Amino acid sequence: MATREQPVVALRDVEKAYGTVQALRGVSFEIHAGEVIGMVGANGAGKSTLNKVISGQTAPTGGELLVDGEPVNFAHPREALAAGIALVPQELSLIEDRSVAENLFLGRMPKRLGFVLDGELQAQSRAALARVGLDDIDPTVPASELTPVEQRLVTIAEAISKQPRVLILDEPSAALPAETAARLEPIIRSLAADGTAVIYVSHRLAEIQRLAHRVFAMRDGRHAGDLAREEITIDAMVQLVGGSALREEPRPVVKTRADAPVVVRSRGLGGTLVHDADLQLHRGEIIGIGGLQGSGRSELLRLIGGIQGRSAGDVDVLGGGALETPHAAVRRGVGYVPEGRKAMTFPTMSVAANSTIALITDISRMRTFVDVGRERELAGGIAERVRMVGDLDAPITTLSGGNQQKACISRWLLKGVKLLLLDEPTVGIDVHARAGIHQLLRELAAEGTTIVVACSEPEELVLLCHRVFVMVEGGVAAELEAPFNVEQVVAASYAR
Amino acid sequence: MTDQAHKATSLTEPASPTSANAPEPQRPDGARTGMAFGRHWIQRYATLVGFAIMVAAFWIAEPAVFGTLDNMRSILELAAPILILAAGLTVVLSNGEFDLSFPGLIGLSAVVGVQLMSDHGANAAVAIVGALAVGLAGGLVAGFLVSLQRASSFIVTLALQTVFTGIALGLSGGGSTIADVTEGYISVTFNRVLGVPLPIVYAAVIVLAAFVLMRFTVFGRQTLAIGSNPGAARLAGIRVGQTRMWGFVVMGLCAGIAAVILSSQTGQFSPDLAGGLFIPPFVAAFFGISVLAAGRFNVFGTTVGALFVATLQTGLTIVGADSYLANIVIGAVLIVILFVAAQSRTQA
Numbered sequence: 001m002a003t004r005e006q007p008v009v010a011l012r013d014v015e016k017a018y019g020t021v022q023a024l025r026g027v028s029f030e031i032h033a034g035e036v037i038g039m040v041g042a043n044g045a046g047k048s049t050l051n052k053v054i055s056g057q058t059a060p061t062g063g064e065l066l067v068d069g070e071p072v073n074f075a076h077p078r079e080a081l082a083a084g085i086a087l088v089p090q091e092l093s094l095i096e097d098r099s100v101a102e103n104l105f106l107g108r109m110p111k112r113l114g115f116v117l118d119g120e121l122q123a124q125s126r127a128a129l130a131r132v133g134l135d136d137i138d139p140t141v142p143a144s145e146l147t148p149v150e151q152r153l154v155t156i157a158e159a160i161s162k163q164p165r166v167l168i169l170d171e172p173s174a175a176l177p178a179e180t181a182a183r184l185e186p187i188i189r190s191l192a193a194d195g196t197a198v199i200y201v202s203h204r205l206a207e208i209q210r211l212a213h214r215v216f217a218m219r220d221g222r223h224a225g226d227l228a229r230e231e232i233t234i235d236a237m238v239q240l241v242g243g244s245a246l247r248e249e250p251r252p253v254v255k256t257r258a259d260a261p262v263v264v265r266s267r268g269l270g271g272t273l274v275h276d277a278d279l280q281l282h283r284g285e286i287i288g289i290g291g292l293q294g295s296g297r298s299e300l301l302r303l304i305g306g307i308q309g310r311s312a313g314d315v316d317v318l319g320g321g322a323l324e325t326p327h328a329a330v331r332r333g334v335g336y337v338p339e340g341r342k343a344m345t346f347p348t349m350s351v352a353a354n355s356t357i358a359l360i361t362d363i364s365r366m367r368t369f370v371d372v373g374r375e376r377e378l379a380g381g382i383a384e385r386v387r388m389v390g391d392l393d394a395p396i397t398t399l400s401g402g403n404q405q406k407a408c409i410s411r412w413l414l415k416g417v418k419l420l421l422l423d424e425p426t427v428g429i430d431v432h433a434r435a436g437i438h439q440l441l442r443e444l445a446a447e448g449t450t451i452v453v454a455c456s457e458p459e460e461l462v463l464l465c466h467r468v469f470v471m472v473e474g475g476v477a478a479e480l481e482a483p484f485n486v487e488q489v490v491a492a493s494y495a496r
Numbered sequence: 497m498t499d500q501a502h503k504a505t506s507l508t509e510p511a512s513p514t515s516a517n518a519p520e521p522q523r524p525d526g527a528r529t530g531m532a533f534g535r536h537w538i539q540r541y542a543t544l545v546g547f548a549i550m551v552a553a554f555w556i557a558e559p560a561v562f563g564t565l566d567n568m569r570s571i572l573e574l575a576a577p578i579l580i581l582a583a584g585l586t587v588v589l590s591n592g593e594f595d596l597s598f599p600g601l602i603g604l605s606a607v608v609g610v611q612l613m614s615d616h617g618a619n620a621a622v623a624i625v626g627a628l629a630v631g632l633a634g635g636l637v638a639g640f641l642v643s644l645q646r647a648s649s650f651i652v653t654l655a656l657q658t659v660f661t662g663i664a665l666g667l668s669g670g671g672s673t674i675a676d677v678t679e680g681y682i683s684v685t686f687n688r689v690l691g692v693p694l695p696i697v698y699a700a701v702i703v704l705a706a707f708v709l710m711r712f713t714v715f716g717r718q719t720l721a722i723g724s725n726p727g728a729a730r731l732a733g734i735r736v737g738q739t740r741m742w743g744f745v746v747m748g749l750c751a752g753i754a755a756v757i758l759s760s761q762t763g764q765f766s767p768d769l770a771g772g773l774f775i776p777p778f779v780a781a782f783f784g785i786s787v788l789a790a791g792r793f794n795v796f797g798t799t800v801g802a803l804f805v806a807t808l809q810t811g812l813t814i815v816g817a818d819s820y821l822a823n824i825v826i827g828a829v830l831i832v833i834l835f836v837a838a839q840s841r842t843q844a
Contacts (some may be wrong), residue, residue, distance in 0.1 A: 007562075061521070140557060142765060229647055241565025307731070326731050326732075326733055327730075327733050327735055329733070330732070331733065336731055338731060341726075342725075342729070343727055344731065345725065345728060346720075346724035346725050346727050346729075347719050347724060347725065348720070348730060348791060348792045349720060349721065349724055353717065353720075353721075357717070357718075357721055357729075357732045357734075358732045360714050360717050360718070364713075364714050368713055368715075369712055369713055369714075370712055370713060370716075370717055411732065412685075428693055429536040429773050472724065473567050
């Protein structure tokens with residue numbers, strides 16, 4: 001990364017307005033061959049817009065874009081791609097019923113006389129997959145048969161196989177559990193070593209700290225500052241992203257559980273992967289379920305909540321025995337928030353309707369007619385309580401990820417659940433929204449709600465939980481009680 | 497609480513662009529300012545403008561016939577059974593389900609109602625109750641089978657269509673016309689209230705009821721949630737299978753009401769009673785998705801859609817189009833509307 005060289009891509013005072021919303025306000029940026037730039041900023045700070053300008057997905061409304069020092073105007077992402085700029089979007093974009101190979105080489109398959117050269121295609125696909133560590137994937141299977149993690153890696157493999165000079169990864173790790181996200185790091189390092197310029201957008205600051213040569217921070221559509229390699233620390237990044245006050249304090253350890261009533265008690269609980277889980281959870285506790293991907297974290301959560309049927313053992317929830325259906329769970333005061341907001345939101349319904357859906361019967365006249373005034377009042381009150389920003393009458397899809405998550409959690413707060421089960425509640429959410437959700441969960445616990453969080457990030461468990469069960473291969477391998485540290489969680493995750 | 501409520505209303509105002517939490521714009525591609533406004537307008541009003549152009553075209557072609565009050569009344573009268581069926585269908589479609597069995601159920605309800613009079617000497621009231629009961633029962637059967645979640649409602653109701661039609665043929669002795677209905681039964685649709693034919697009154701009542709059901713009741717809200725994301729609905733504690741089943745019961749009742757109106761209007765049961773009523777309710781419901789860019793099935797849009805399809809059918813008749821041509825046109829219109837609806841759904 002010799003700075004005297006010409007930057008591969010440079011922006012000069014770029015502006016971008018969407019109607020009256022100014023998404024970029026005079027941003028200048030440059031990246032050199034072989035450089036890894038970590039791009040940080042809160043949701044809505046303008047990171048995605050900036051990358052869309054660079055990759056030709058949207059045209060700037062002011063300023064200029066230079067490639068190799070020459071001004072360019074991309075009318076279409078194809079033109080950016082021809083100039084060697086590839087973007088891996090935040091959302092998965094695979095065609096599910098097409099083979100992995102077809103997805104990888106869509107629109108550029110090796111052909112002769114109009115016929116696809118299948119052997120060649122498979123060979124190239126295997127090579128592309130090997131690059132991201134997916135050696136064991138058969139390129140002829142449909143993309144739908146891959147796990148979400150593998151699909152994510154395939155989209156990255158697709159971009160890499162185009163051999164771009166500039167590779168933009170927009171939150172590549174957001175939907176990945178921490179241990180899989182770590183698999184991306186050597187790939188990115190080797191790309192940079194080969195001279196590829198990489199723009200790496202992430203909310204996971206630890207990743208950026210490990211990977212980036214330079215940090216480029218955005219705030220409110222402006223360039224908020226840079227950090228050189230030796231200046232990159234998590235504190236410094238947090239400072240740039242949104243000021244010093246937002247650094248999250250580790251939770252105070254509250255020792256009330258010994259005499260608190262038992263909310264969940266299980267004995268020998270088992271499902272398809274989980275086995276012999278003995279748990280005792282108390283009122284007002286924040287319990288973490290840690291462990292590697294595939295260790296049974298999520299399944300244990302679902303078994304407690306009656307979302308998934310159990311195959312062995314017994315569990316008592318709130319003194320009423322086991323829960324057999326989600327309907328029964330809701331009636332008993334148990335709320336479940338699945339991983340991924342798409343599993344939880346009603347995209348065609350308003351923010352208000354999304355946050356009242358679980359209690360719509362309770363707030364209706366004669367349990368039949370929706371009391372629209374009451375609904376609005378409750379939705380407005382809870383939005384304020386969880387500090388959610390957005391139009392209550394607009395479809396929920398107009399909210400940012402963090403606010404959508406808050407609207408979904410609101411549903412259970414309004415319902416007044418006594419036990420709240422959350423699977424990866426802060427995946428894909430920026431540091432501030434994440435701190436906001438942590439704060440909310442702490443307040444709820446203080447009011448007596450029992451909270452169980454399945455989470456792949458040891459840092460988050462340390463920050464949030466009073467007690468953590470670490471899963472290994474379906475069994476509870478360790479129970480850690482605060483104060484514990486990241487190293488203990490990691491060590492327990494790899495124990496046999 | 498009033499303080500909270502007051503603050504809540506301020507949340508509805510658009511966040512200022514300078515707010516740190518301003519959501520990132522959702523679909524930032526291409527030029528958005530002037531053109532985007534144009535596109536937005538087109539999406540809201542395209543199908544309504546199409547409707548208006550069609551009315552204008554028929555009016556210009558046959559001003560002496562099409563523009564008369566009598567013609568308006570006959571369009572509405574033709575629209576009545578379509579409106580009723582489309583309203584029921586909207587409930588089922590909003591659940592994310594399909595119903596292809598209602599034409600068969602109309603035949604079955606009608607034959608039971610008419611035979612109660614012809615073979616058992618029942619009066620009109622008993623016949624009507626009988627027909628409606630059959631409609632309800634048929635909807636319950638369809639809903640129950642669908643709620644078992646062993647097969648898609650598309651296939652289940654396709655099979656039931658054949659079953660219902662078969663039973664109706666069997667009951668009517670191989671599908672002969674039964675014309676022996678009471679005068680009271682005829683008067684159920686023949687009379688007028690303040691000059692408005694009764695079928696139009698019934699349709700208005702049903703449409704209003706369906707609107708209230710979908711917009712203002714817990715059932716309607718839960719139905720919308722299931723249609724929007726069935727998995728999330730289940731997690732929110734909604735009984736998905738049960739709610740879907742009641743949707744089919746609503747549809748079945750609507751089929752029963754349509755059966756009474758149709759057999760009363762014609763004064764008989766005939767095997768082709770529901771002929772021509774299979775496609776129009778679907779046209780109406782899918783038209784409704786695009787009205788004002790609603791992006792989902794809704795009773796108001798469906799109502800506009802039903803009026804659209806009835807106007808189209810009447811207009812084609814007035815300009816002297818052959819019935820085969822009308823079939824082709826309505827089928828083609830459904831395809832166009834499906835495309836437009838798909839567009840407004842992805843954009844919503």
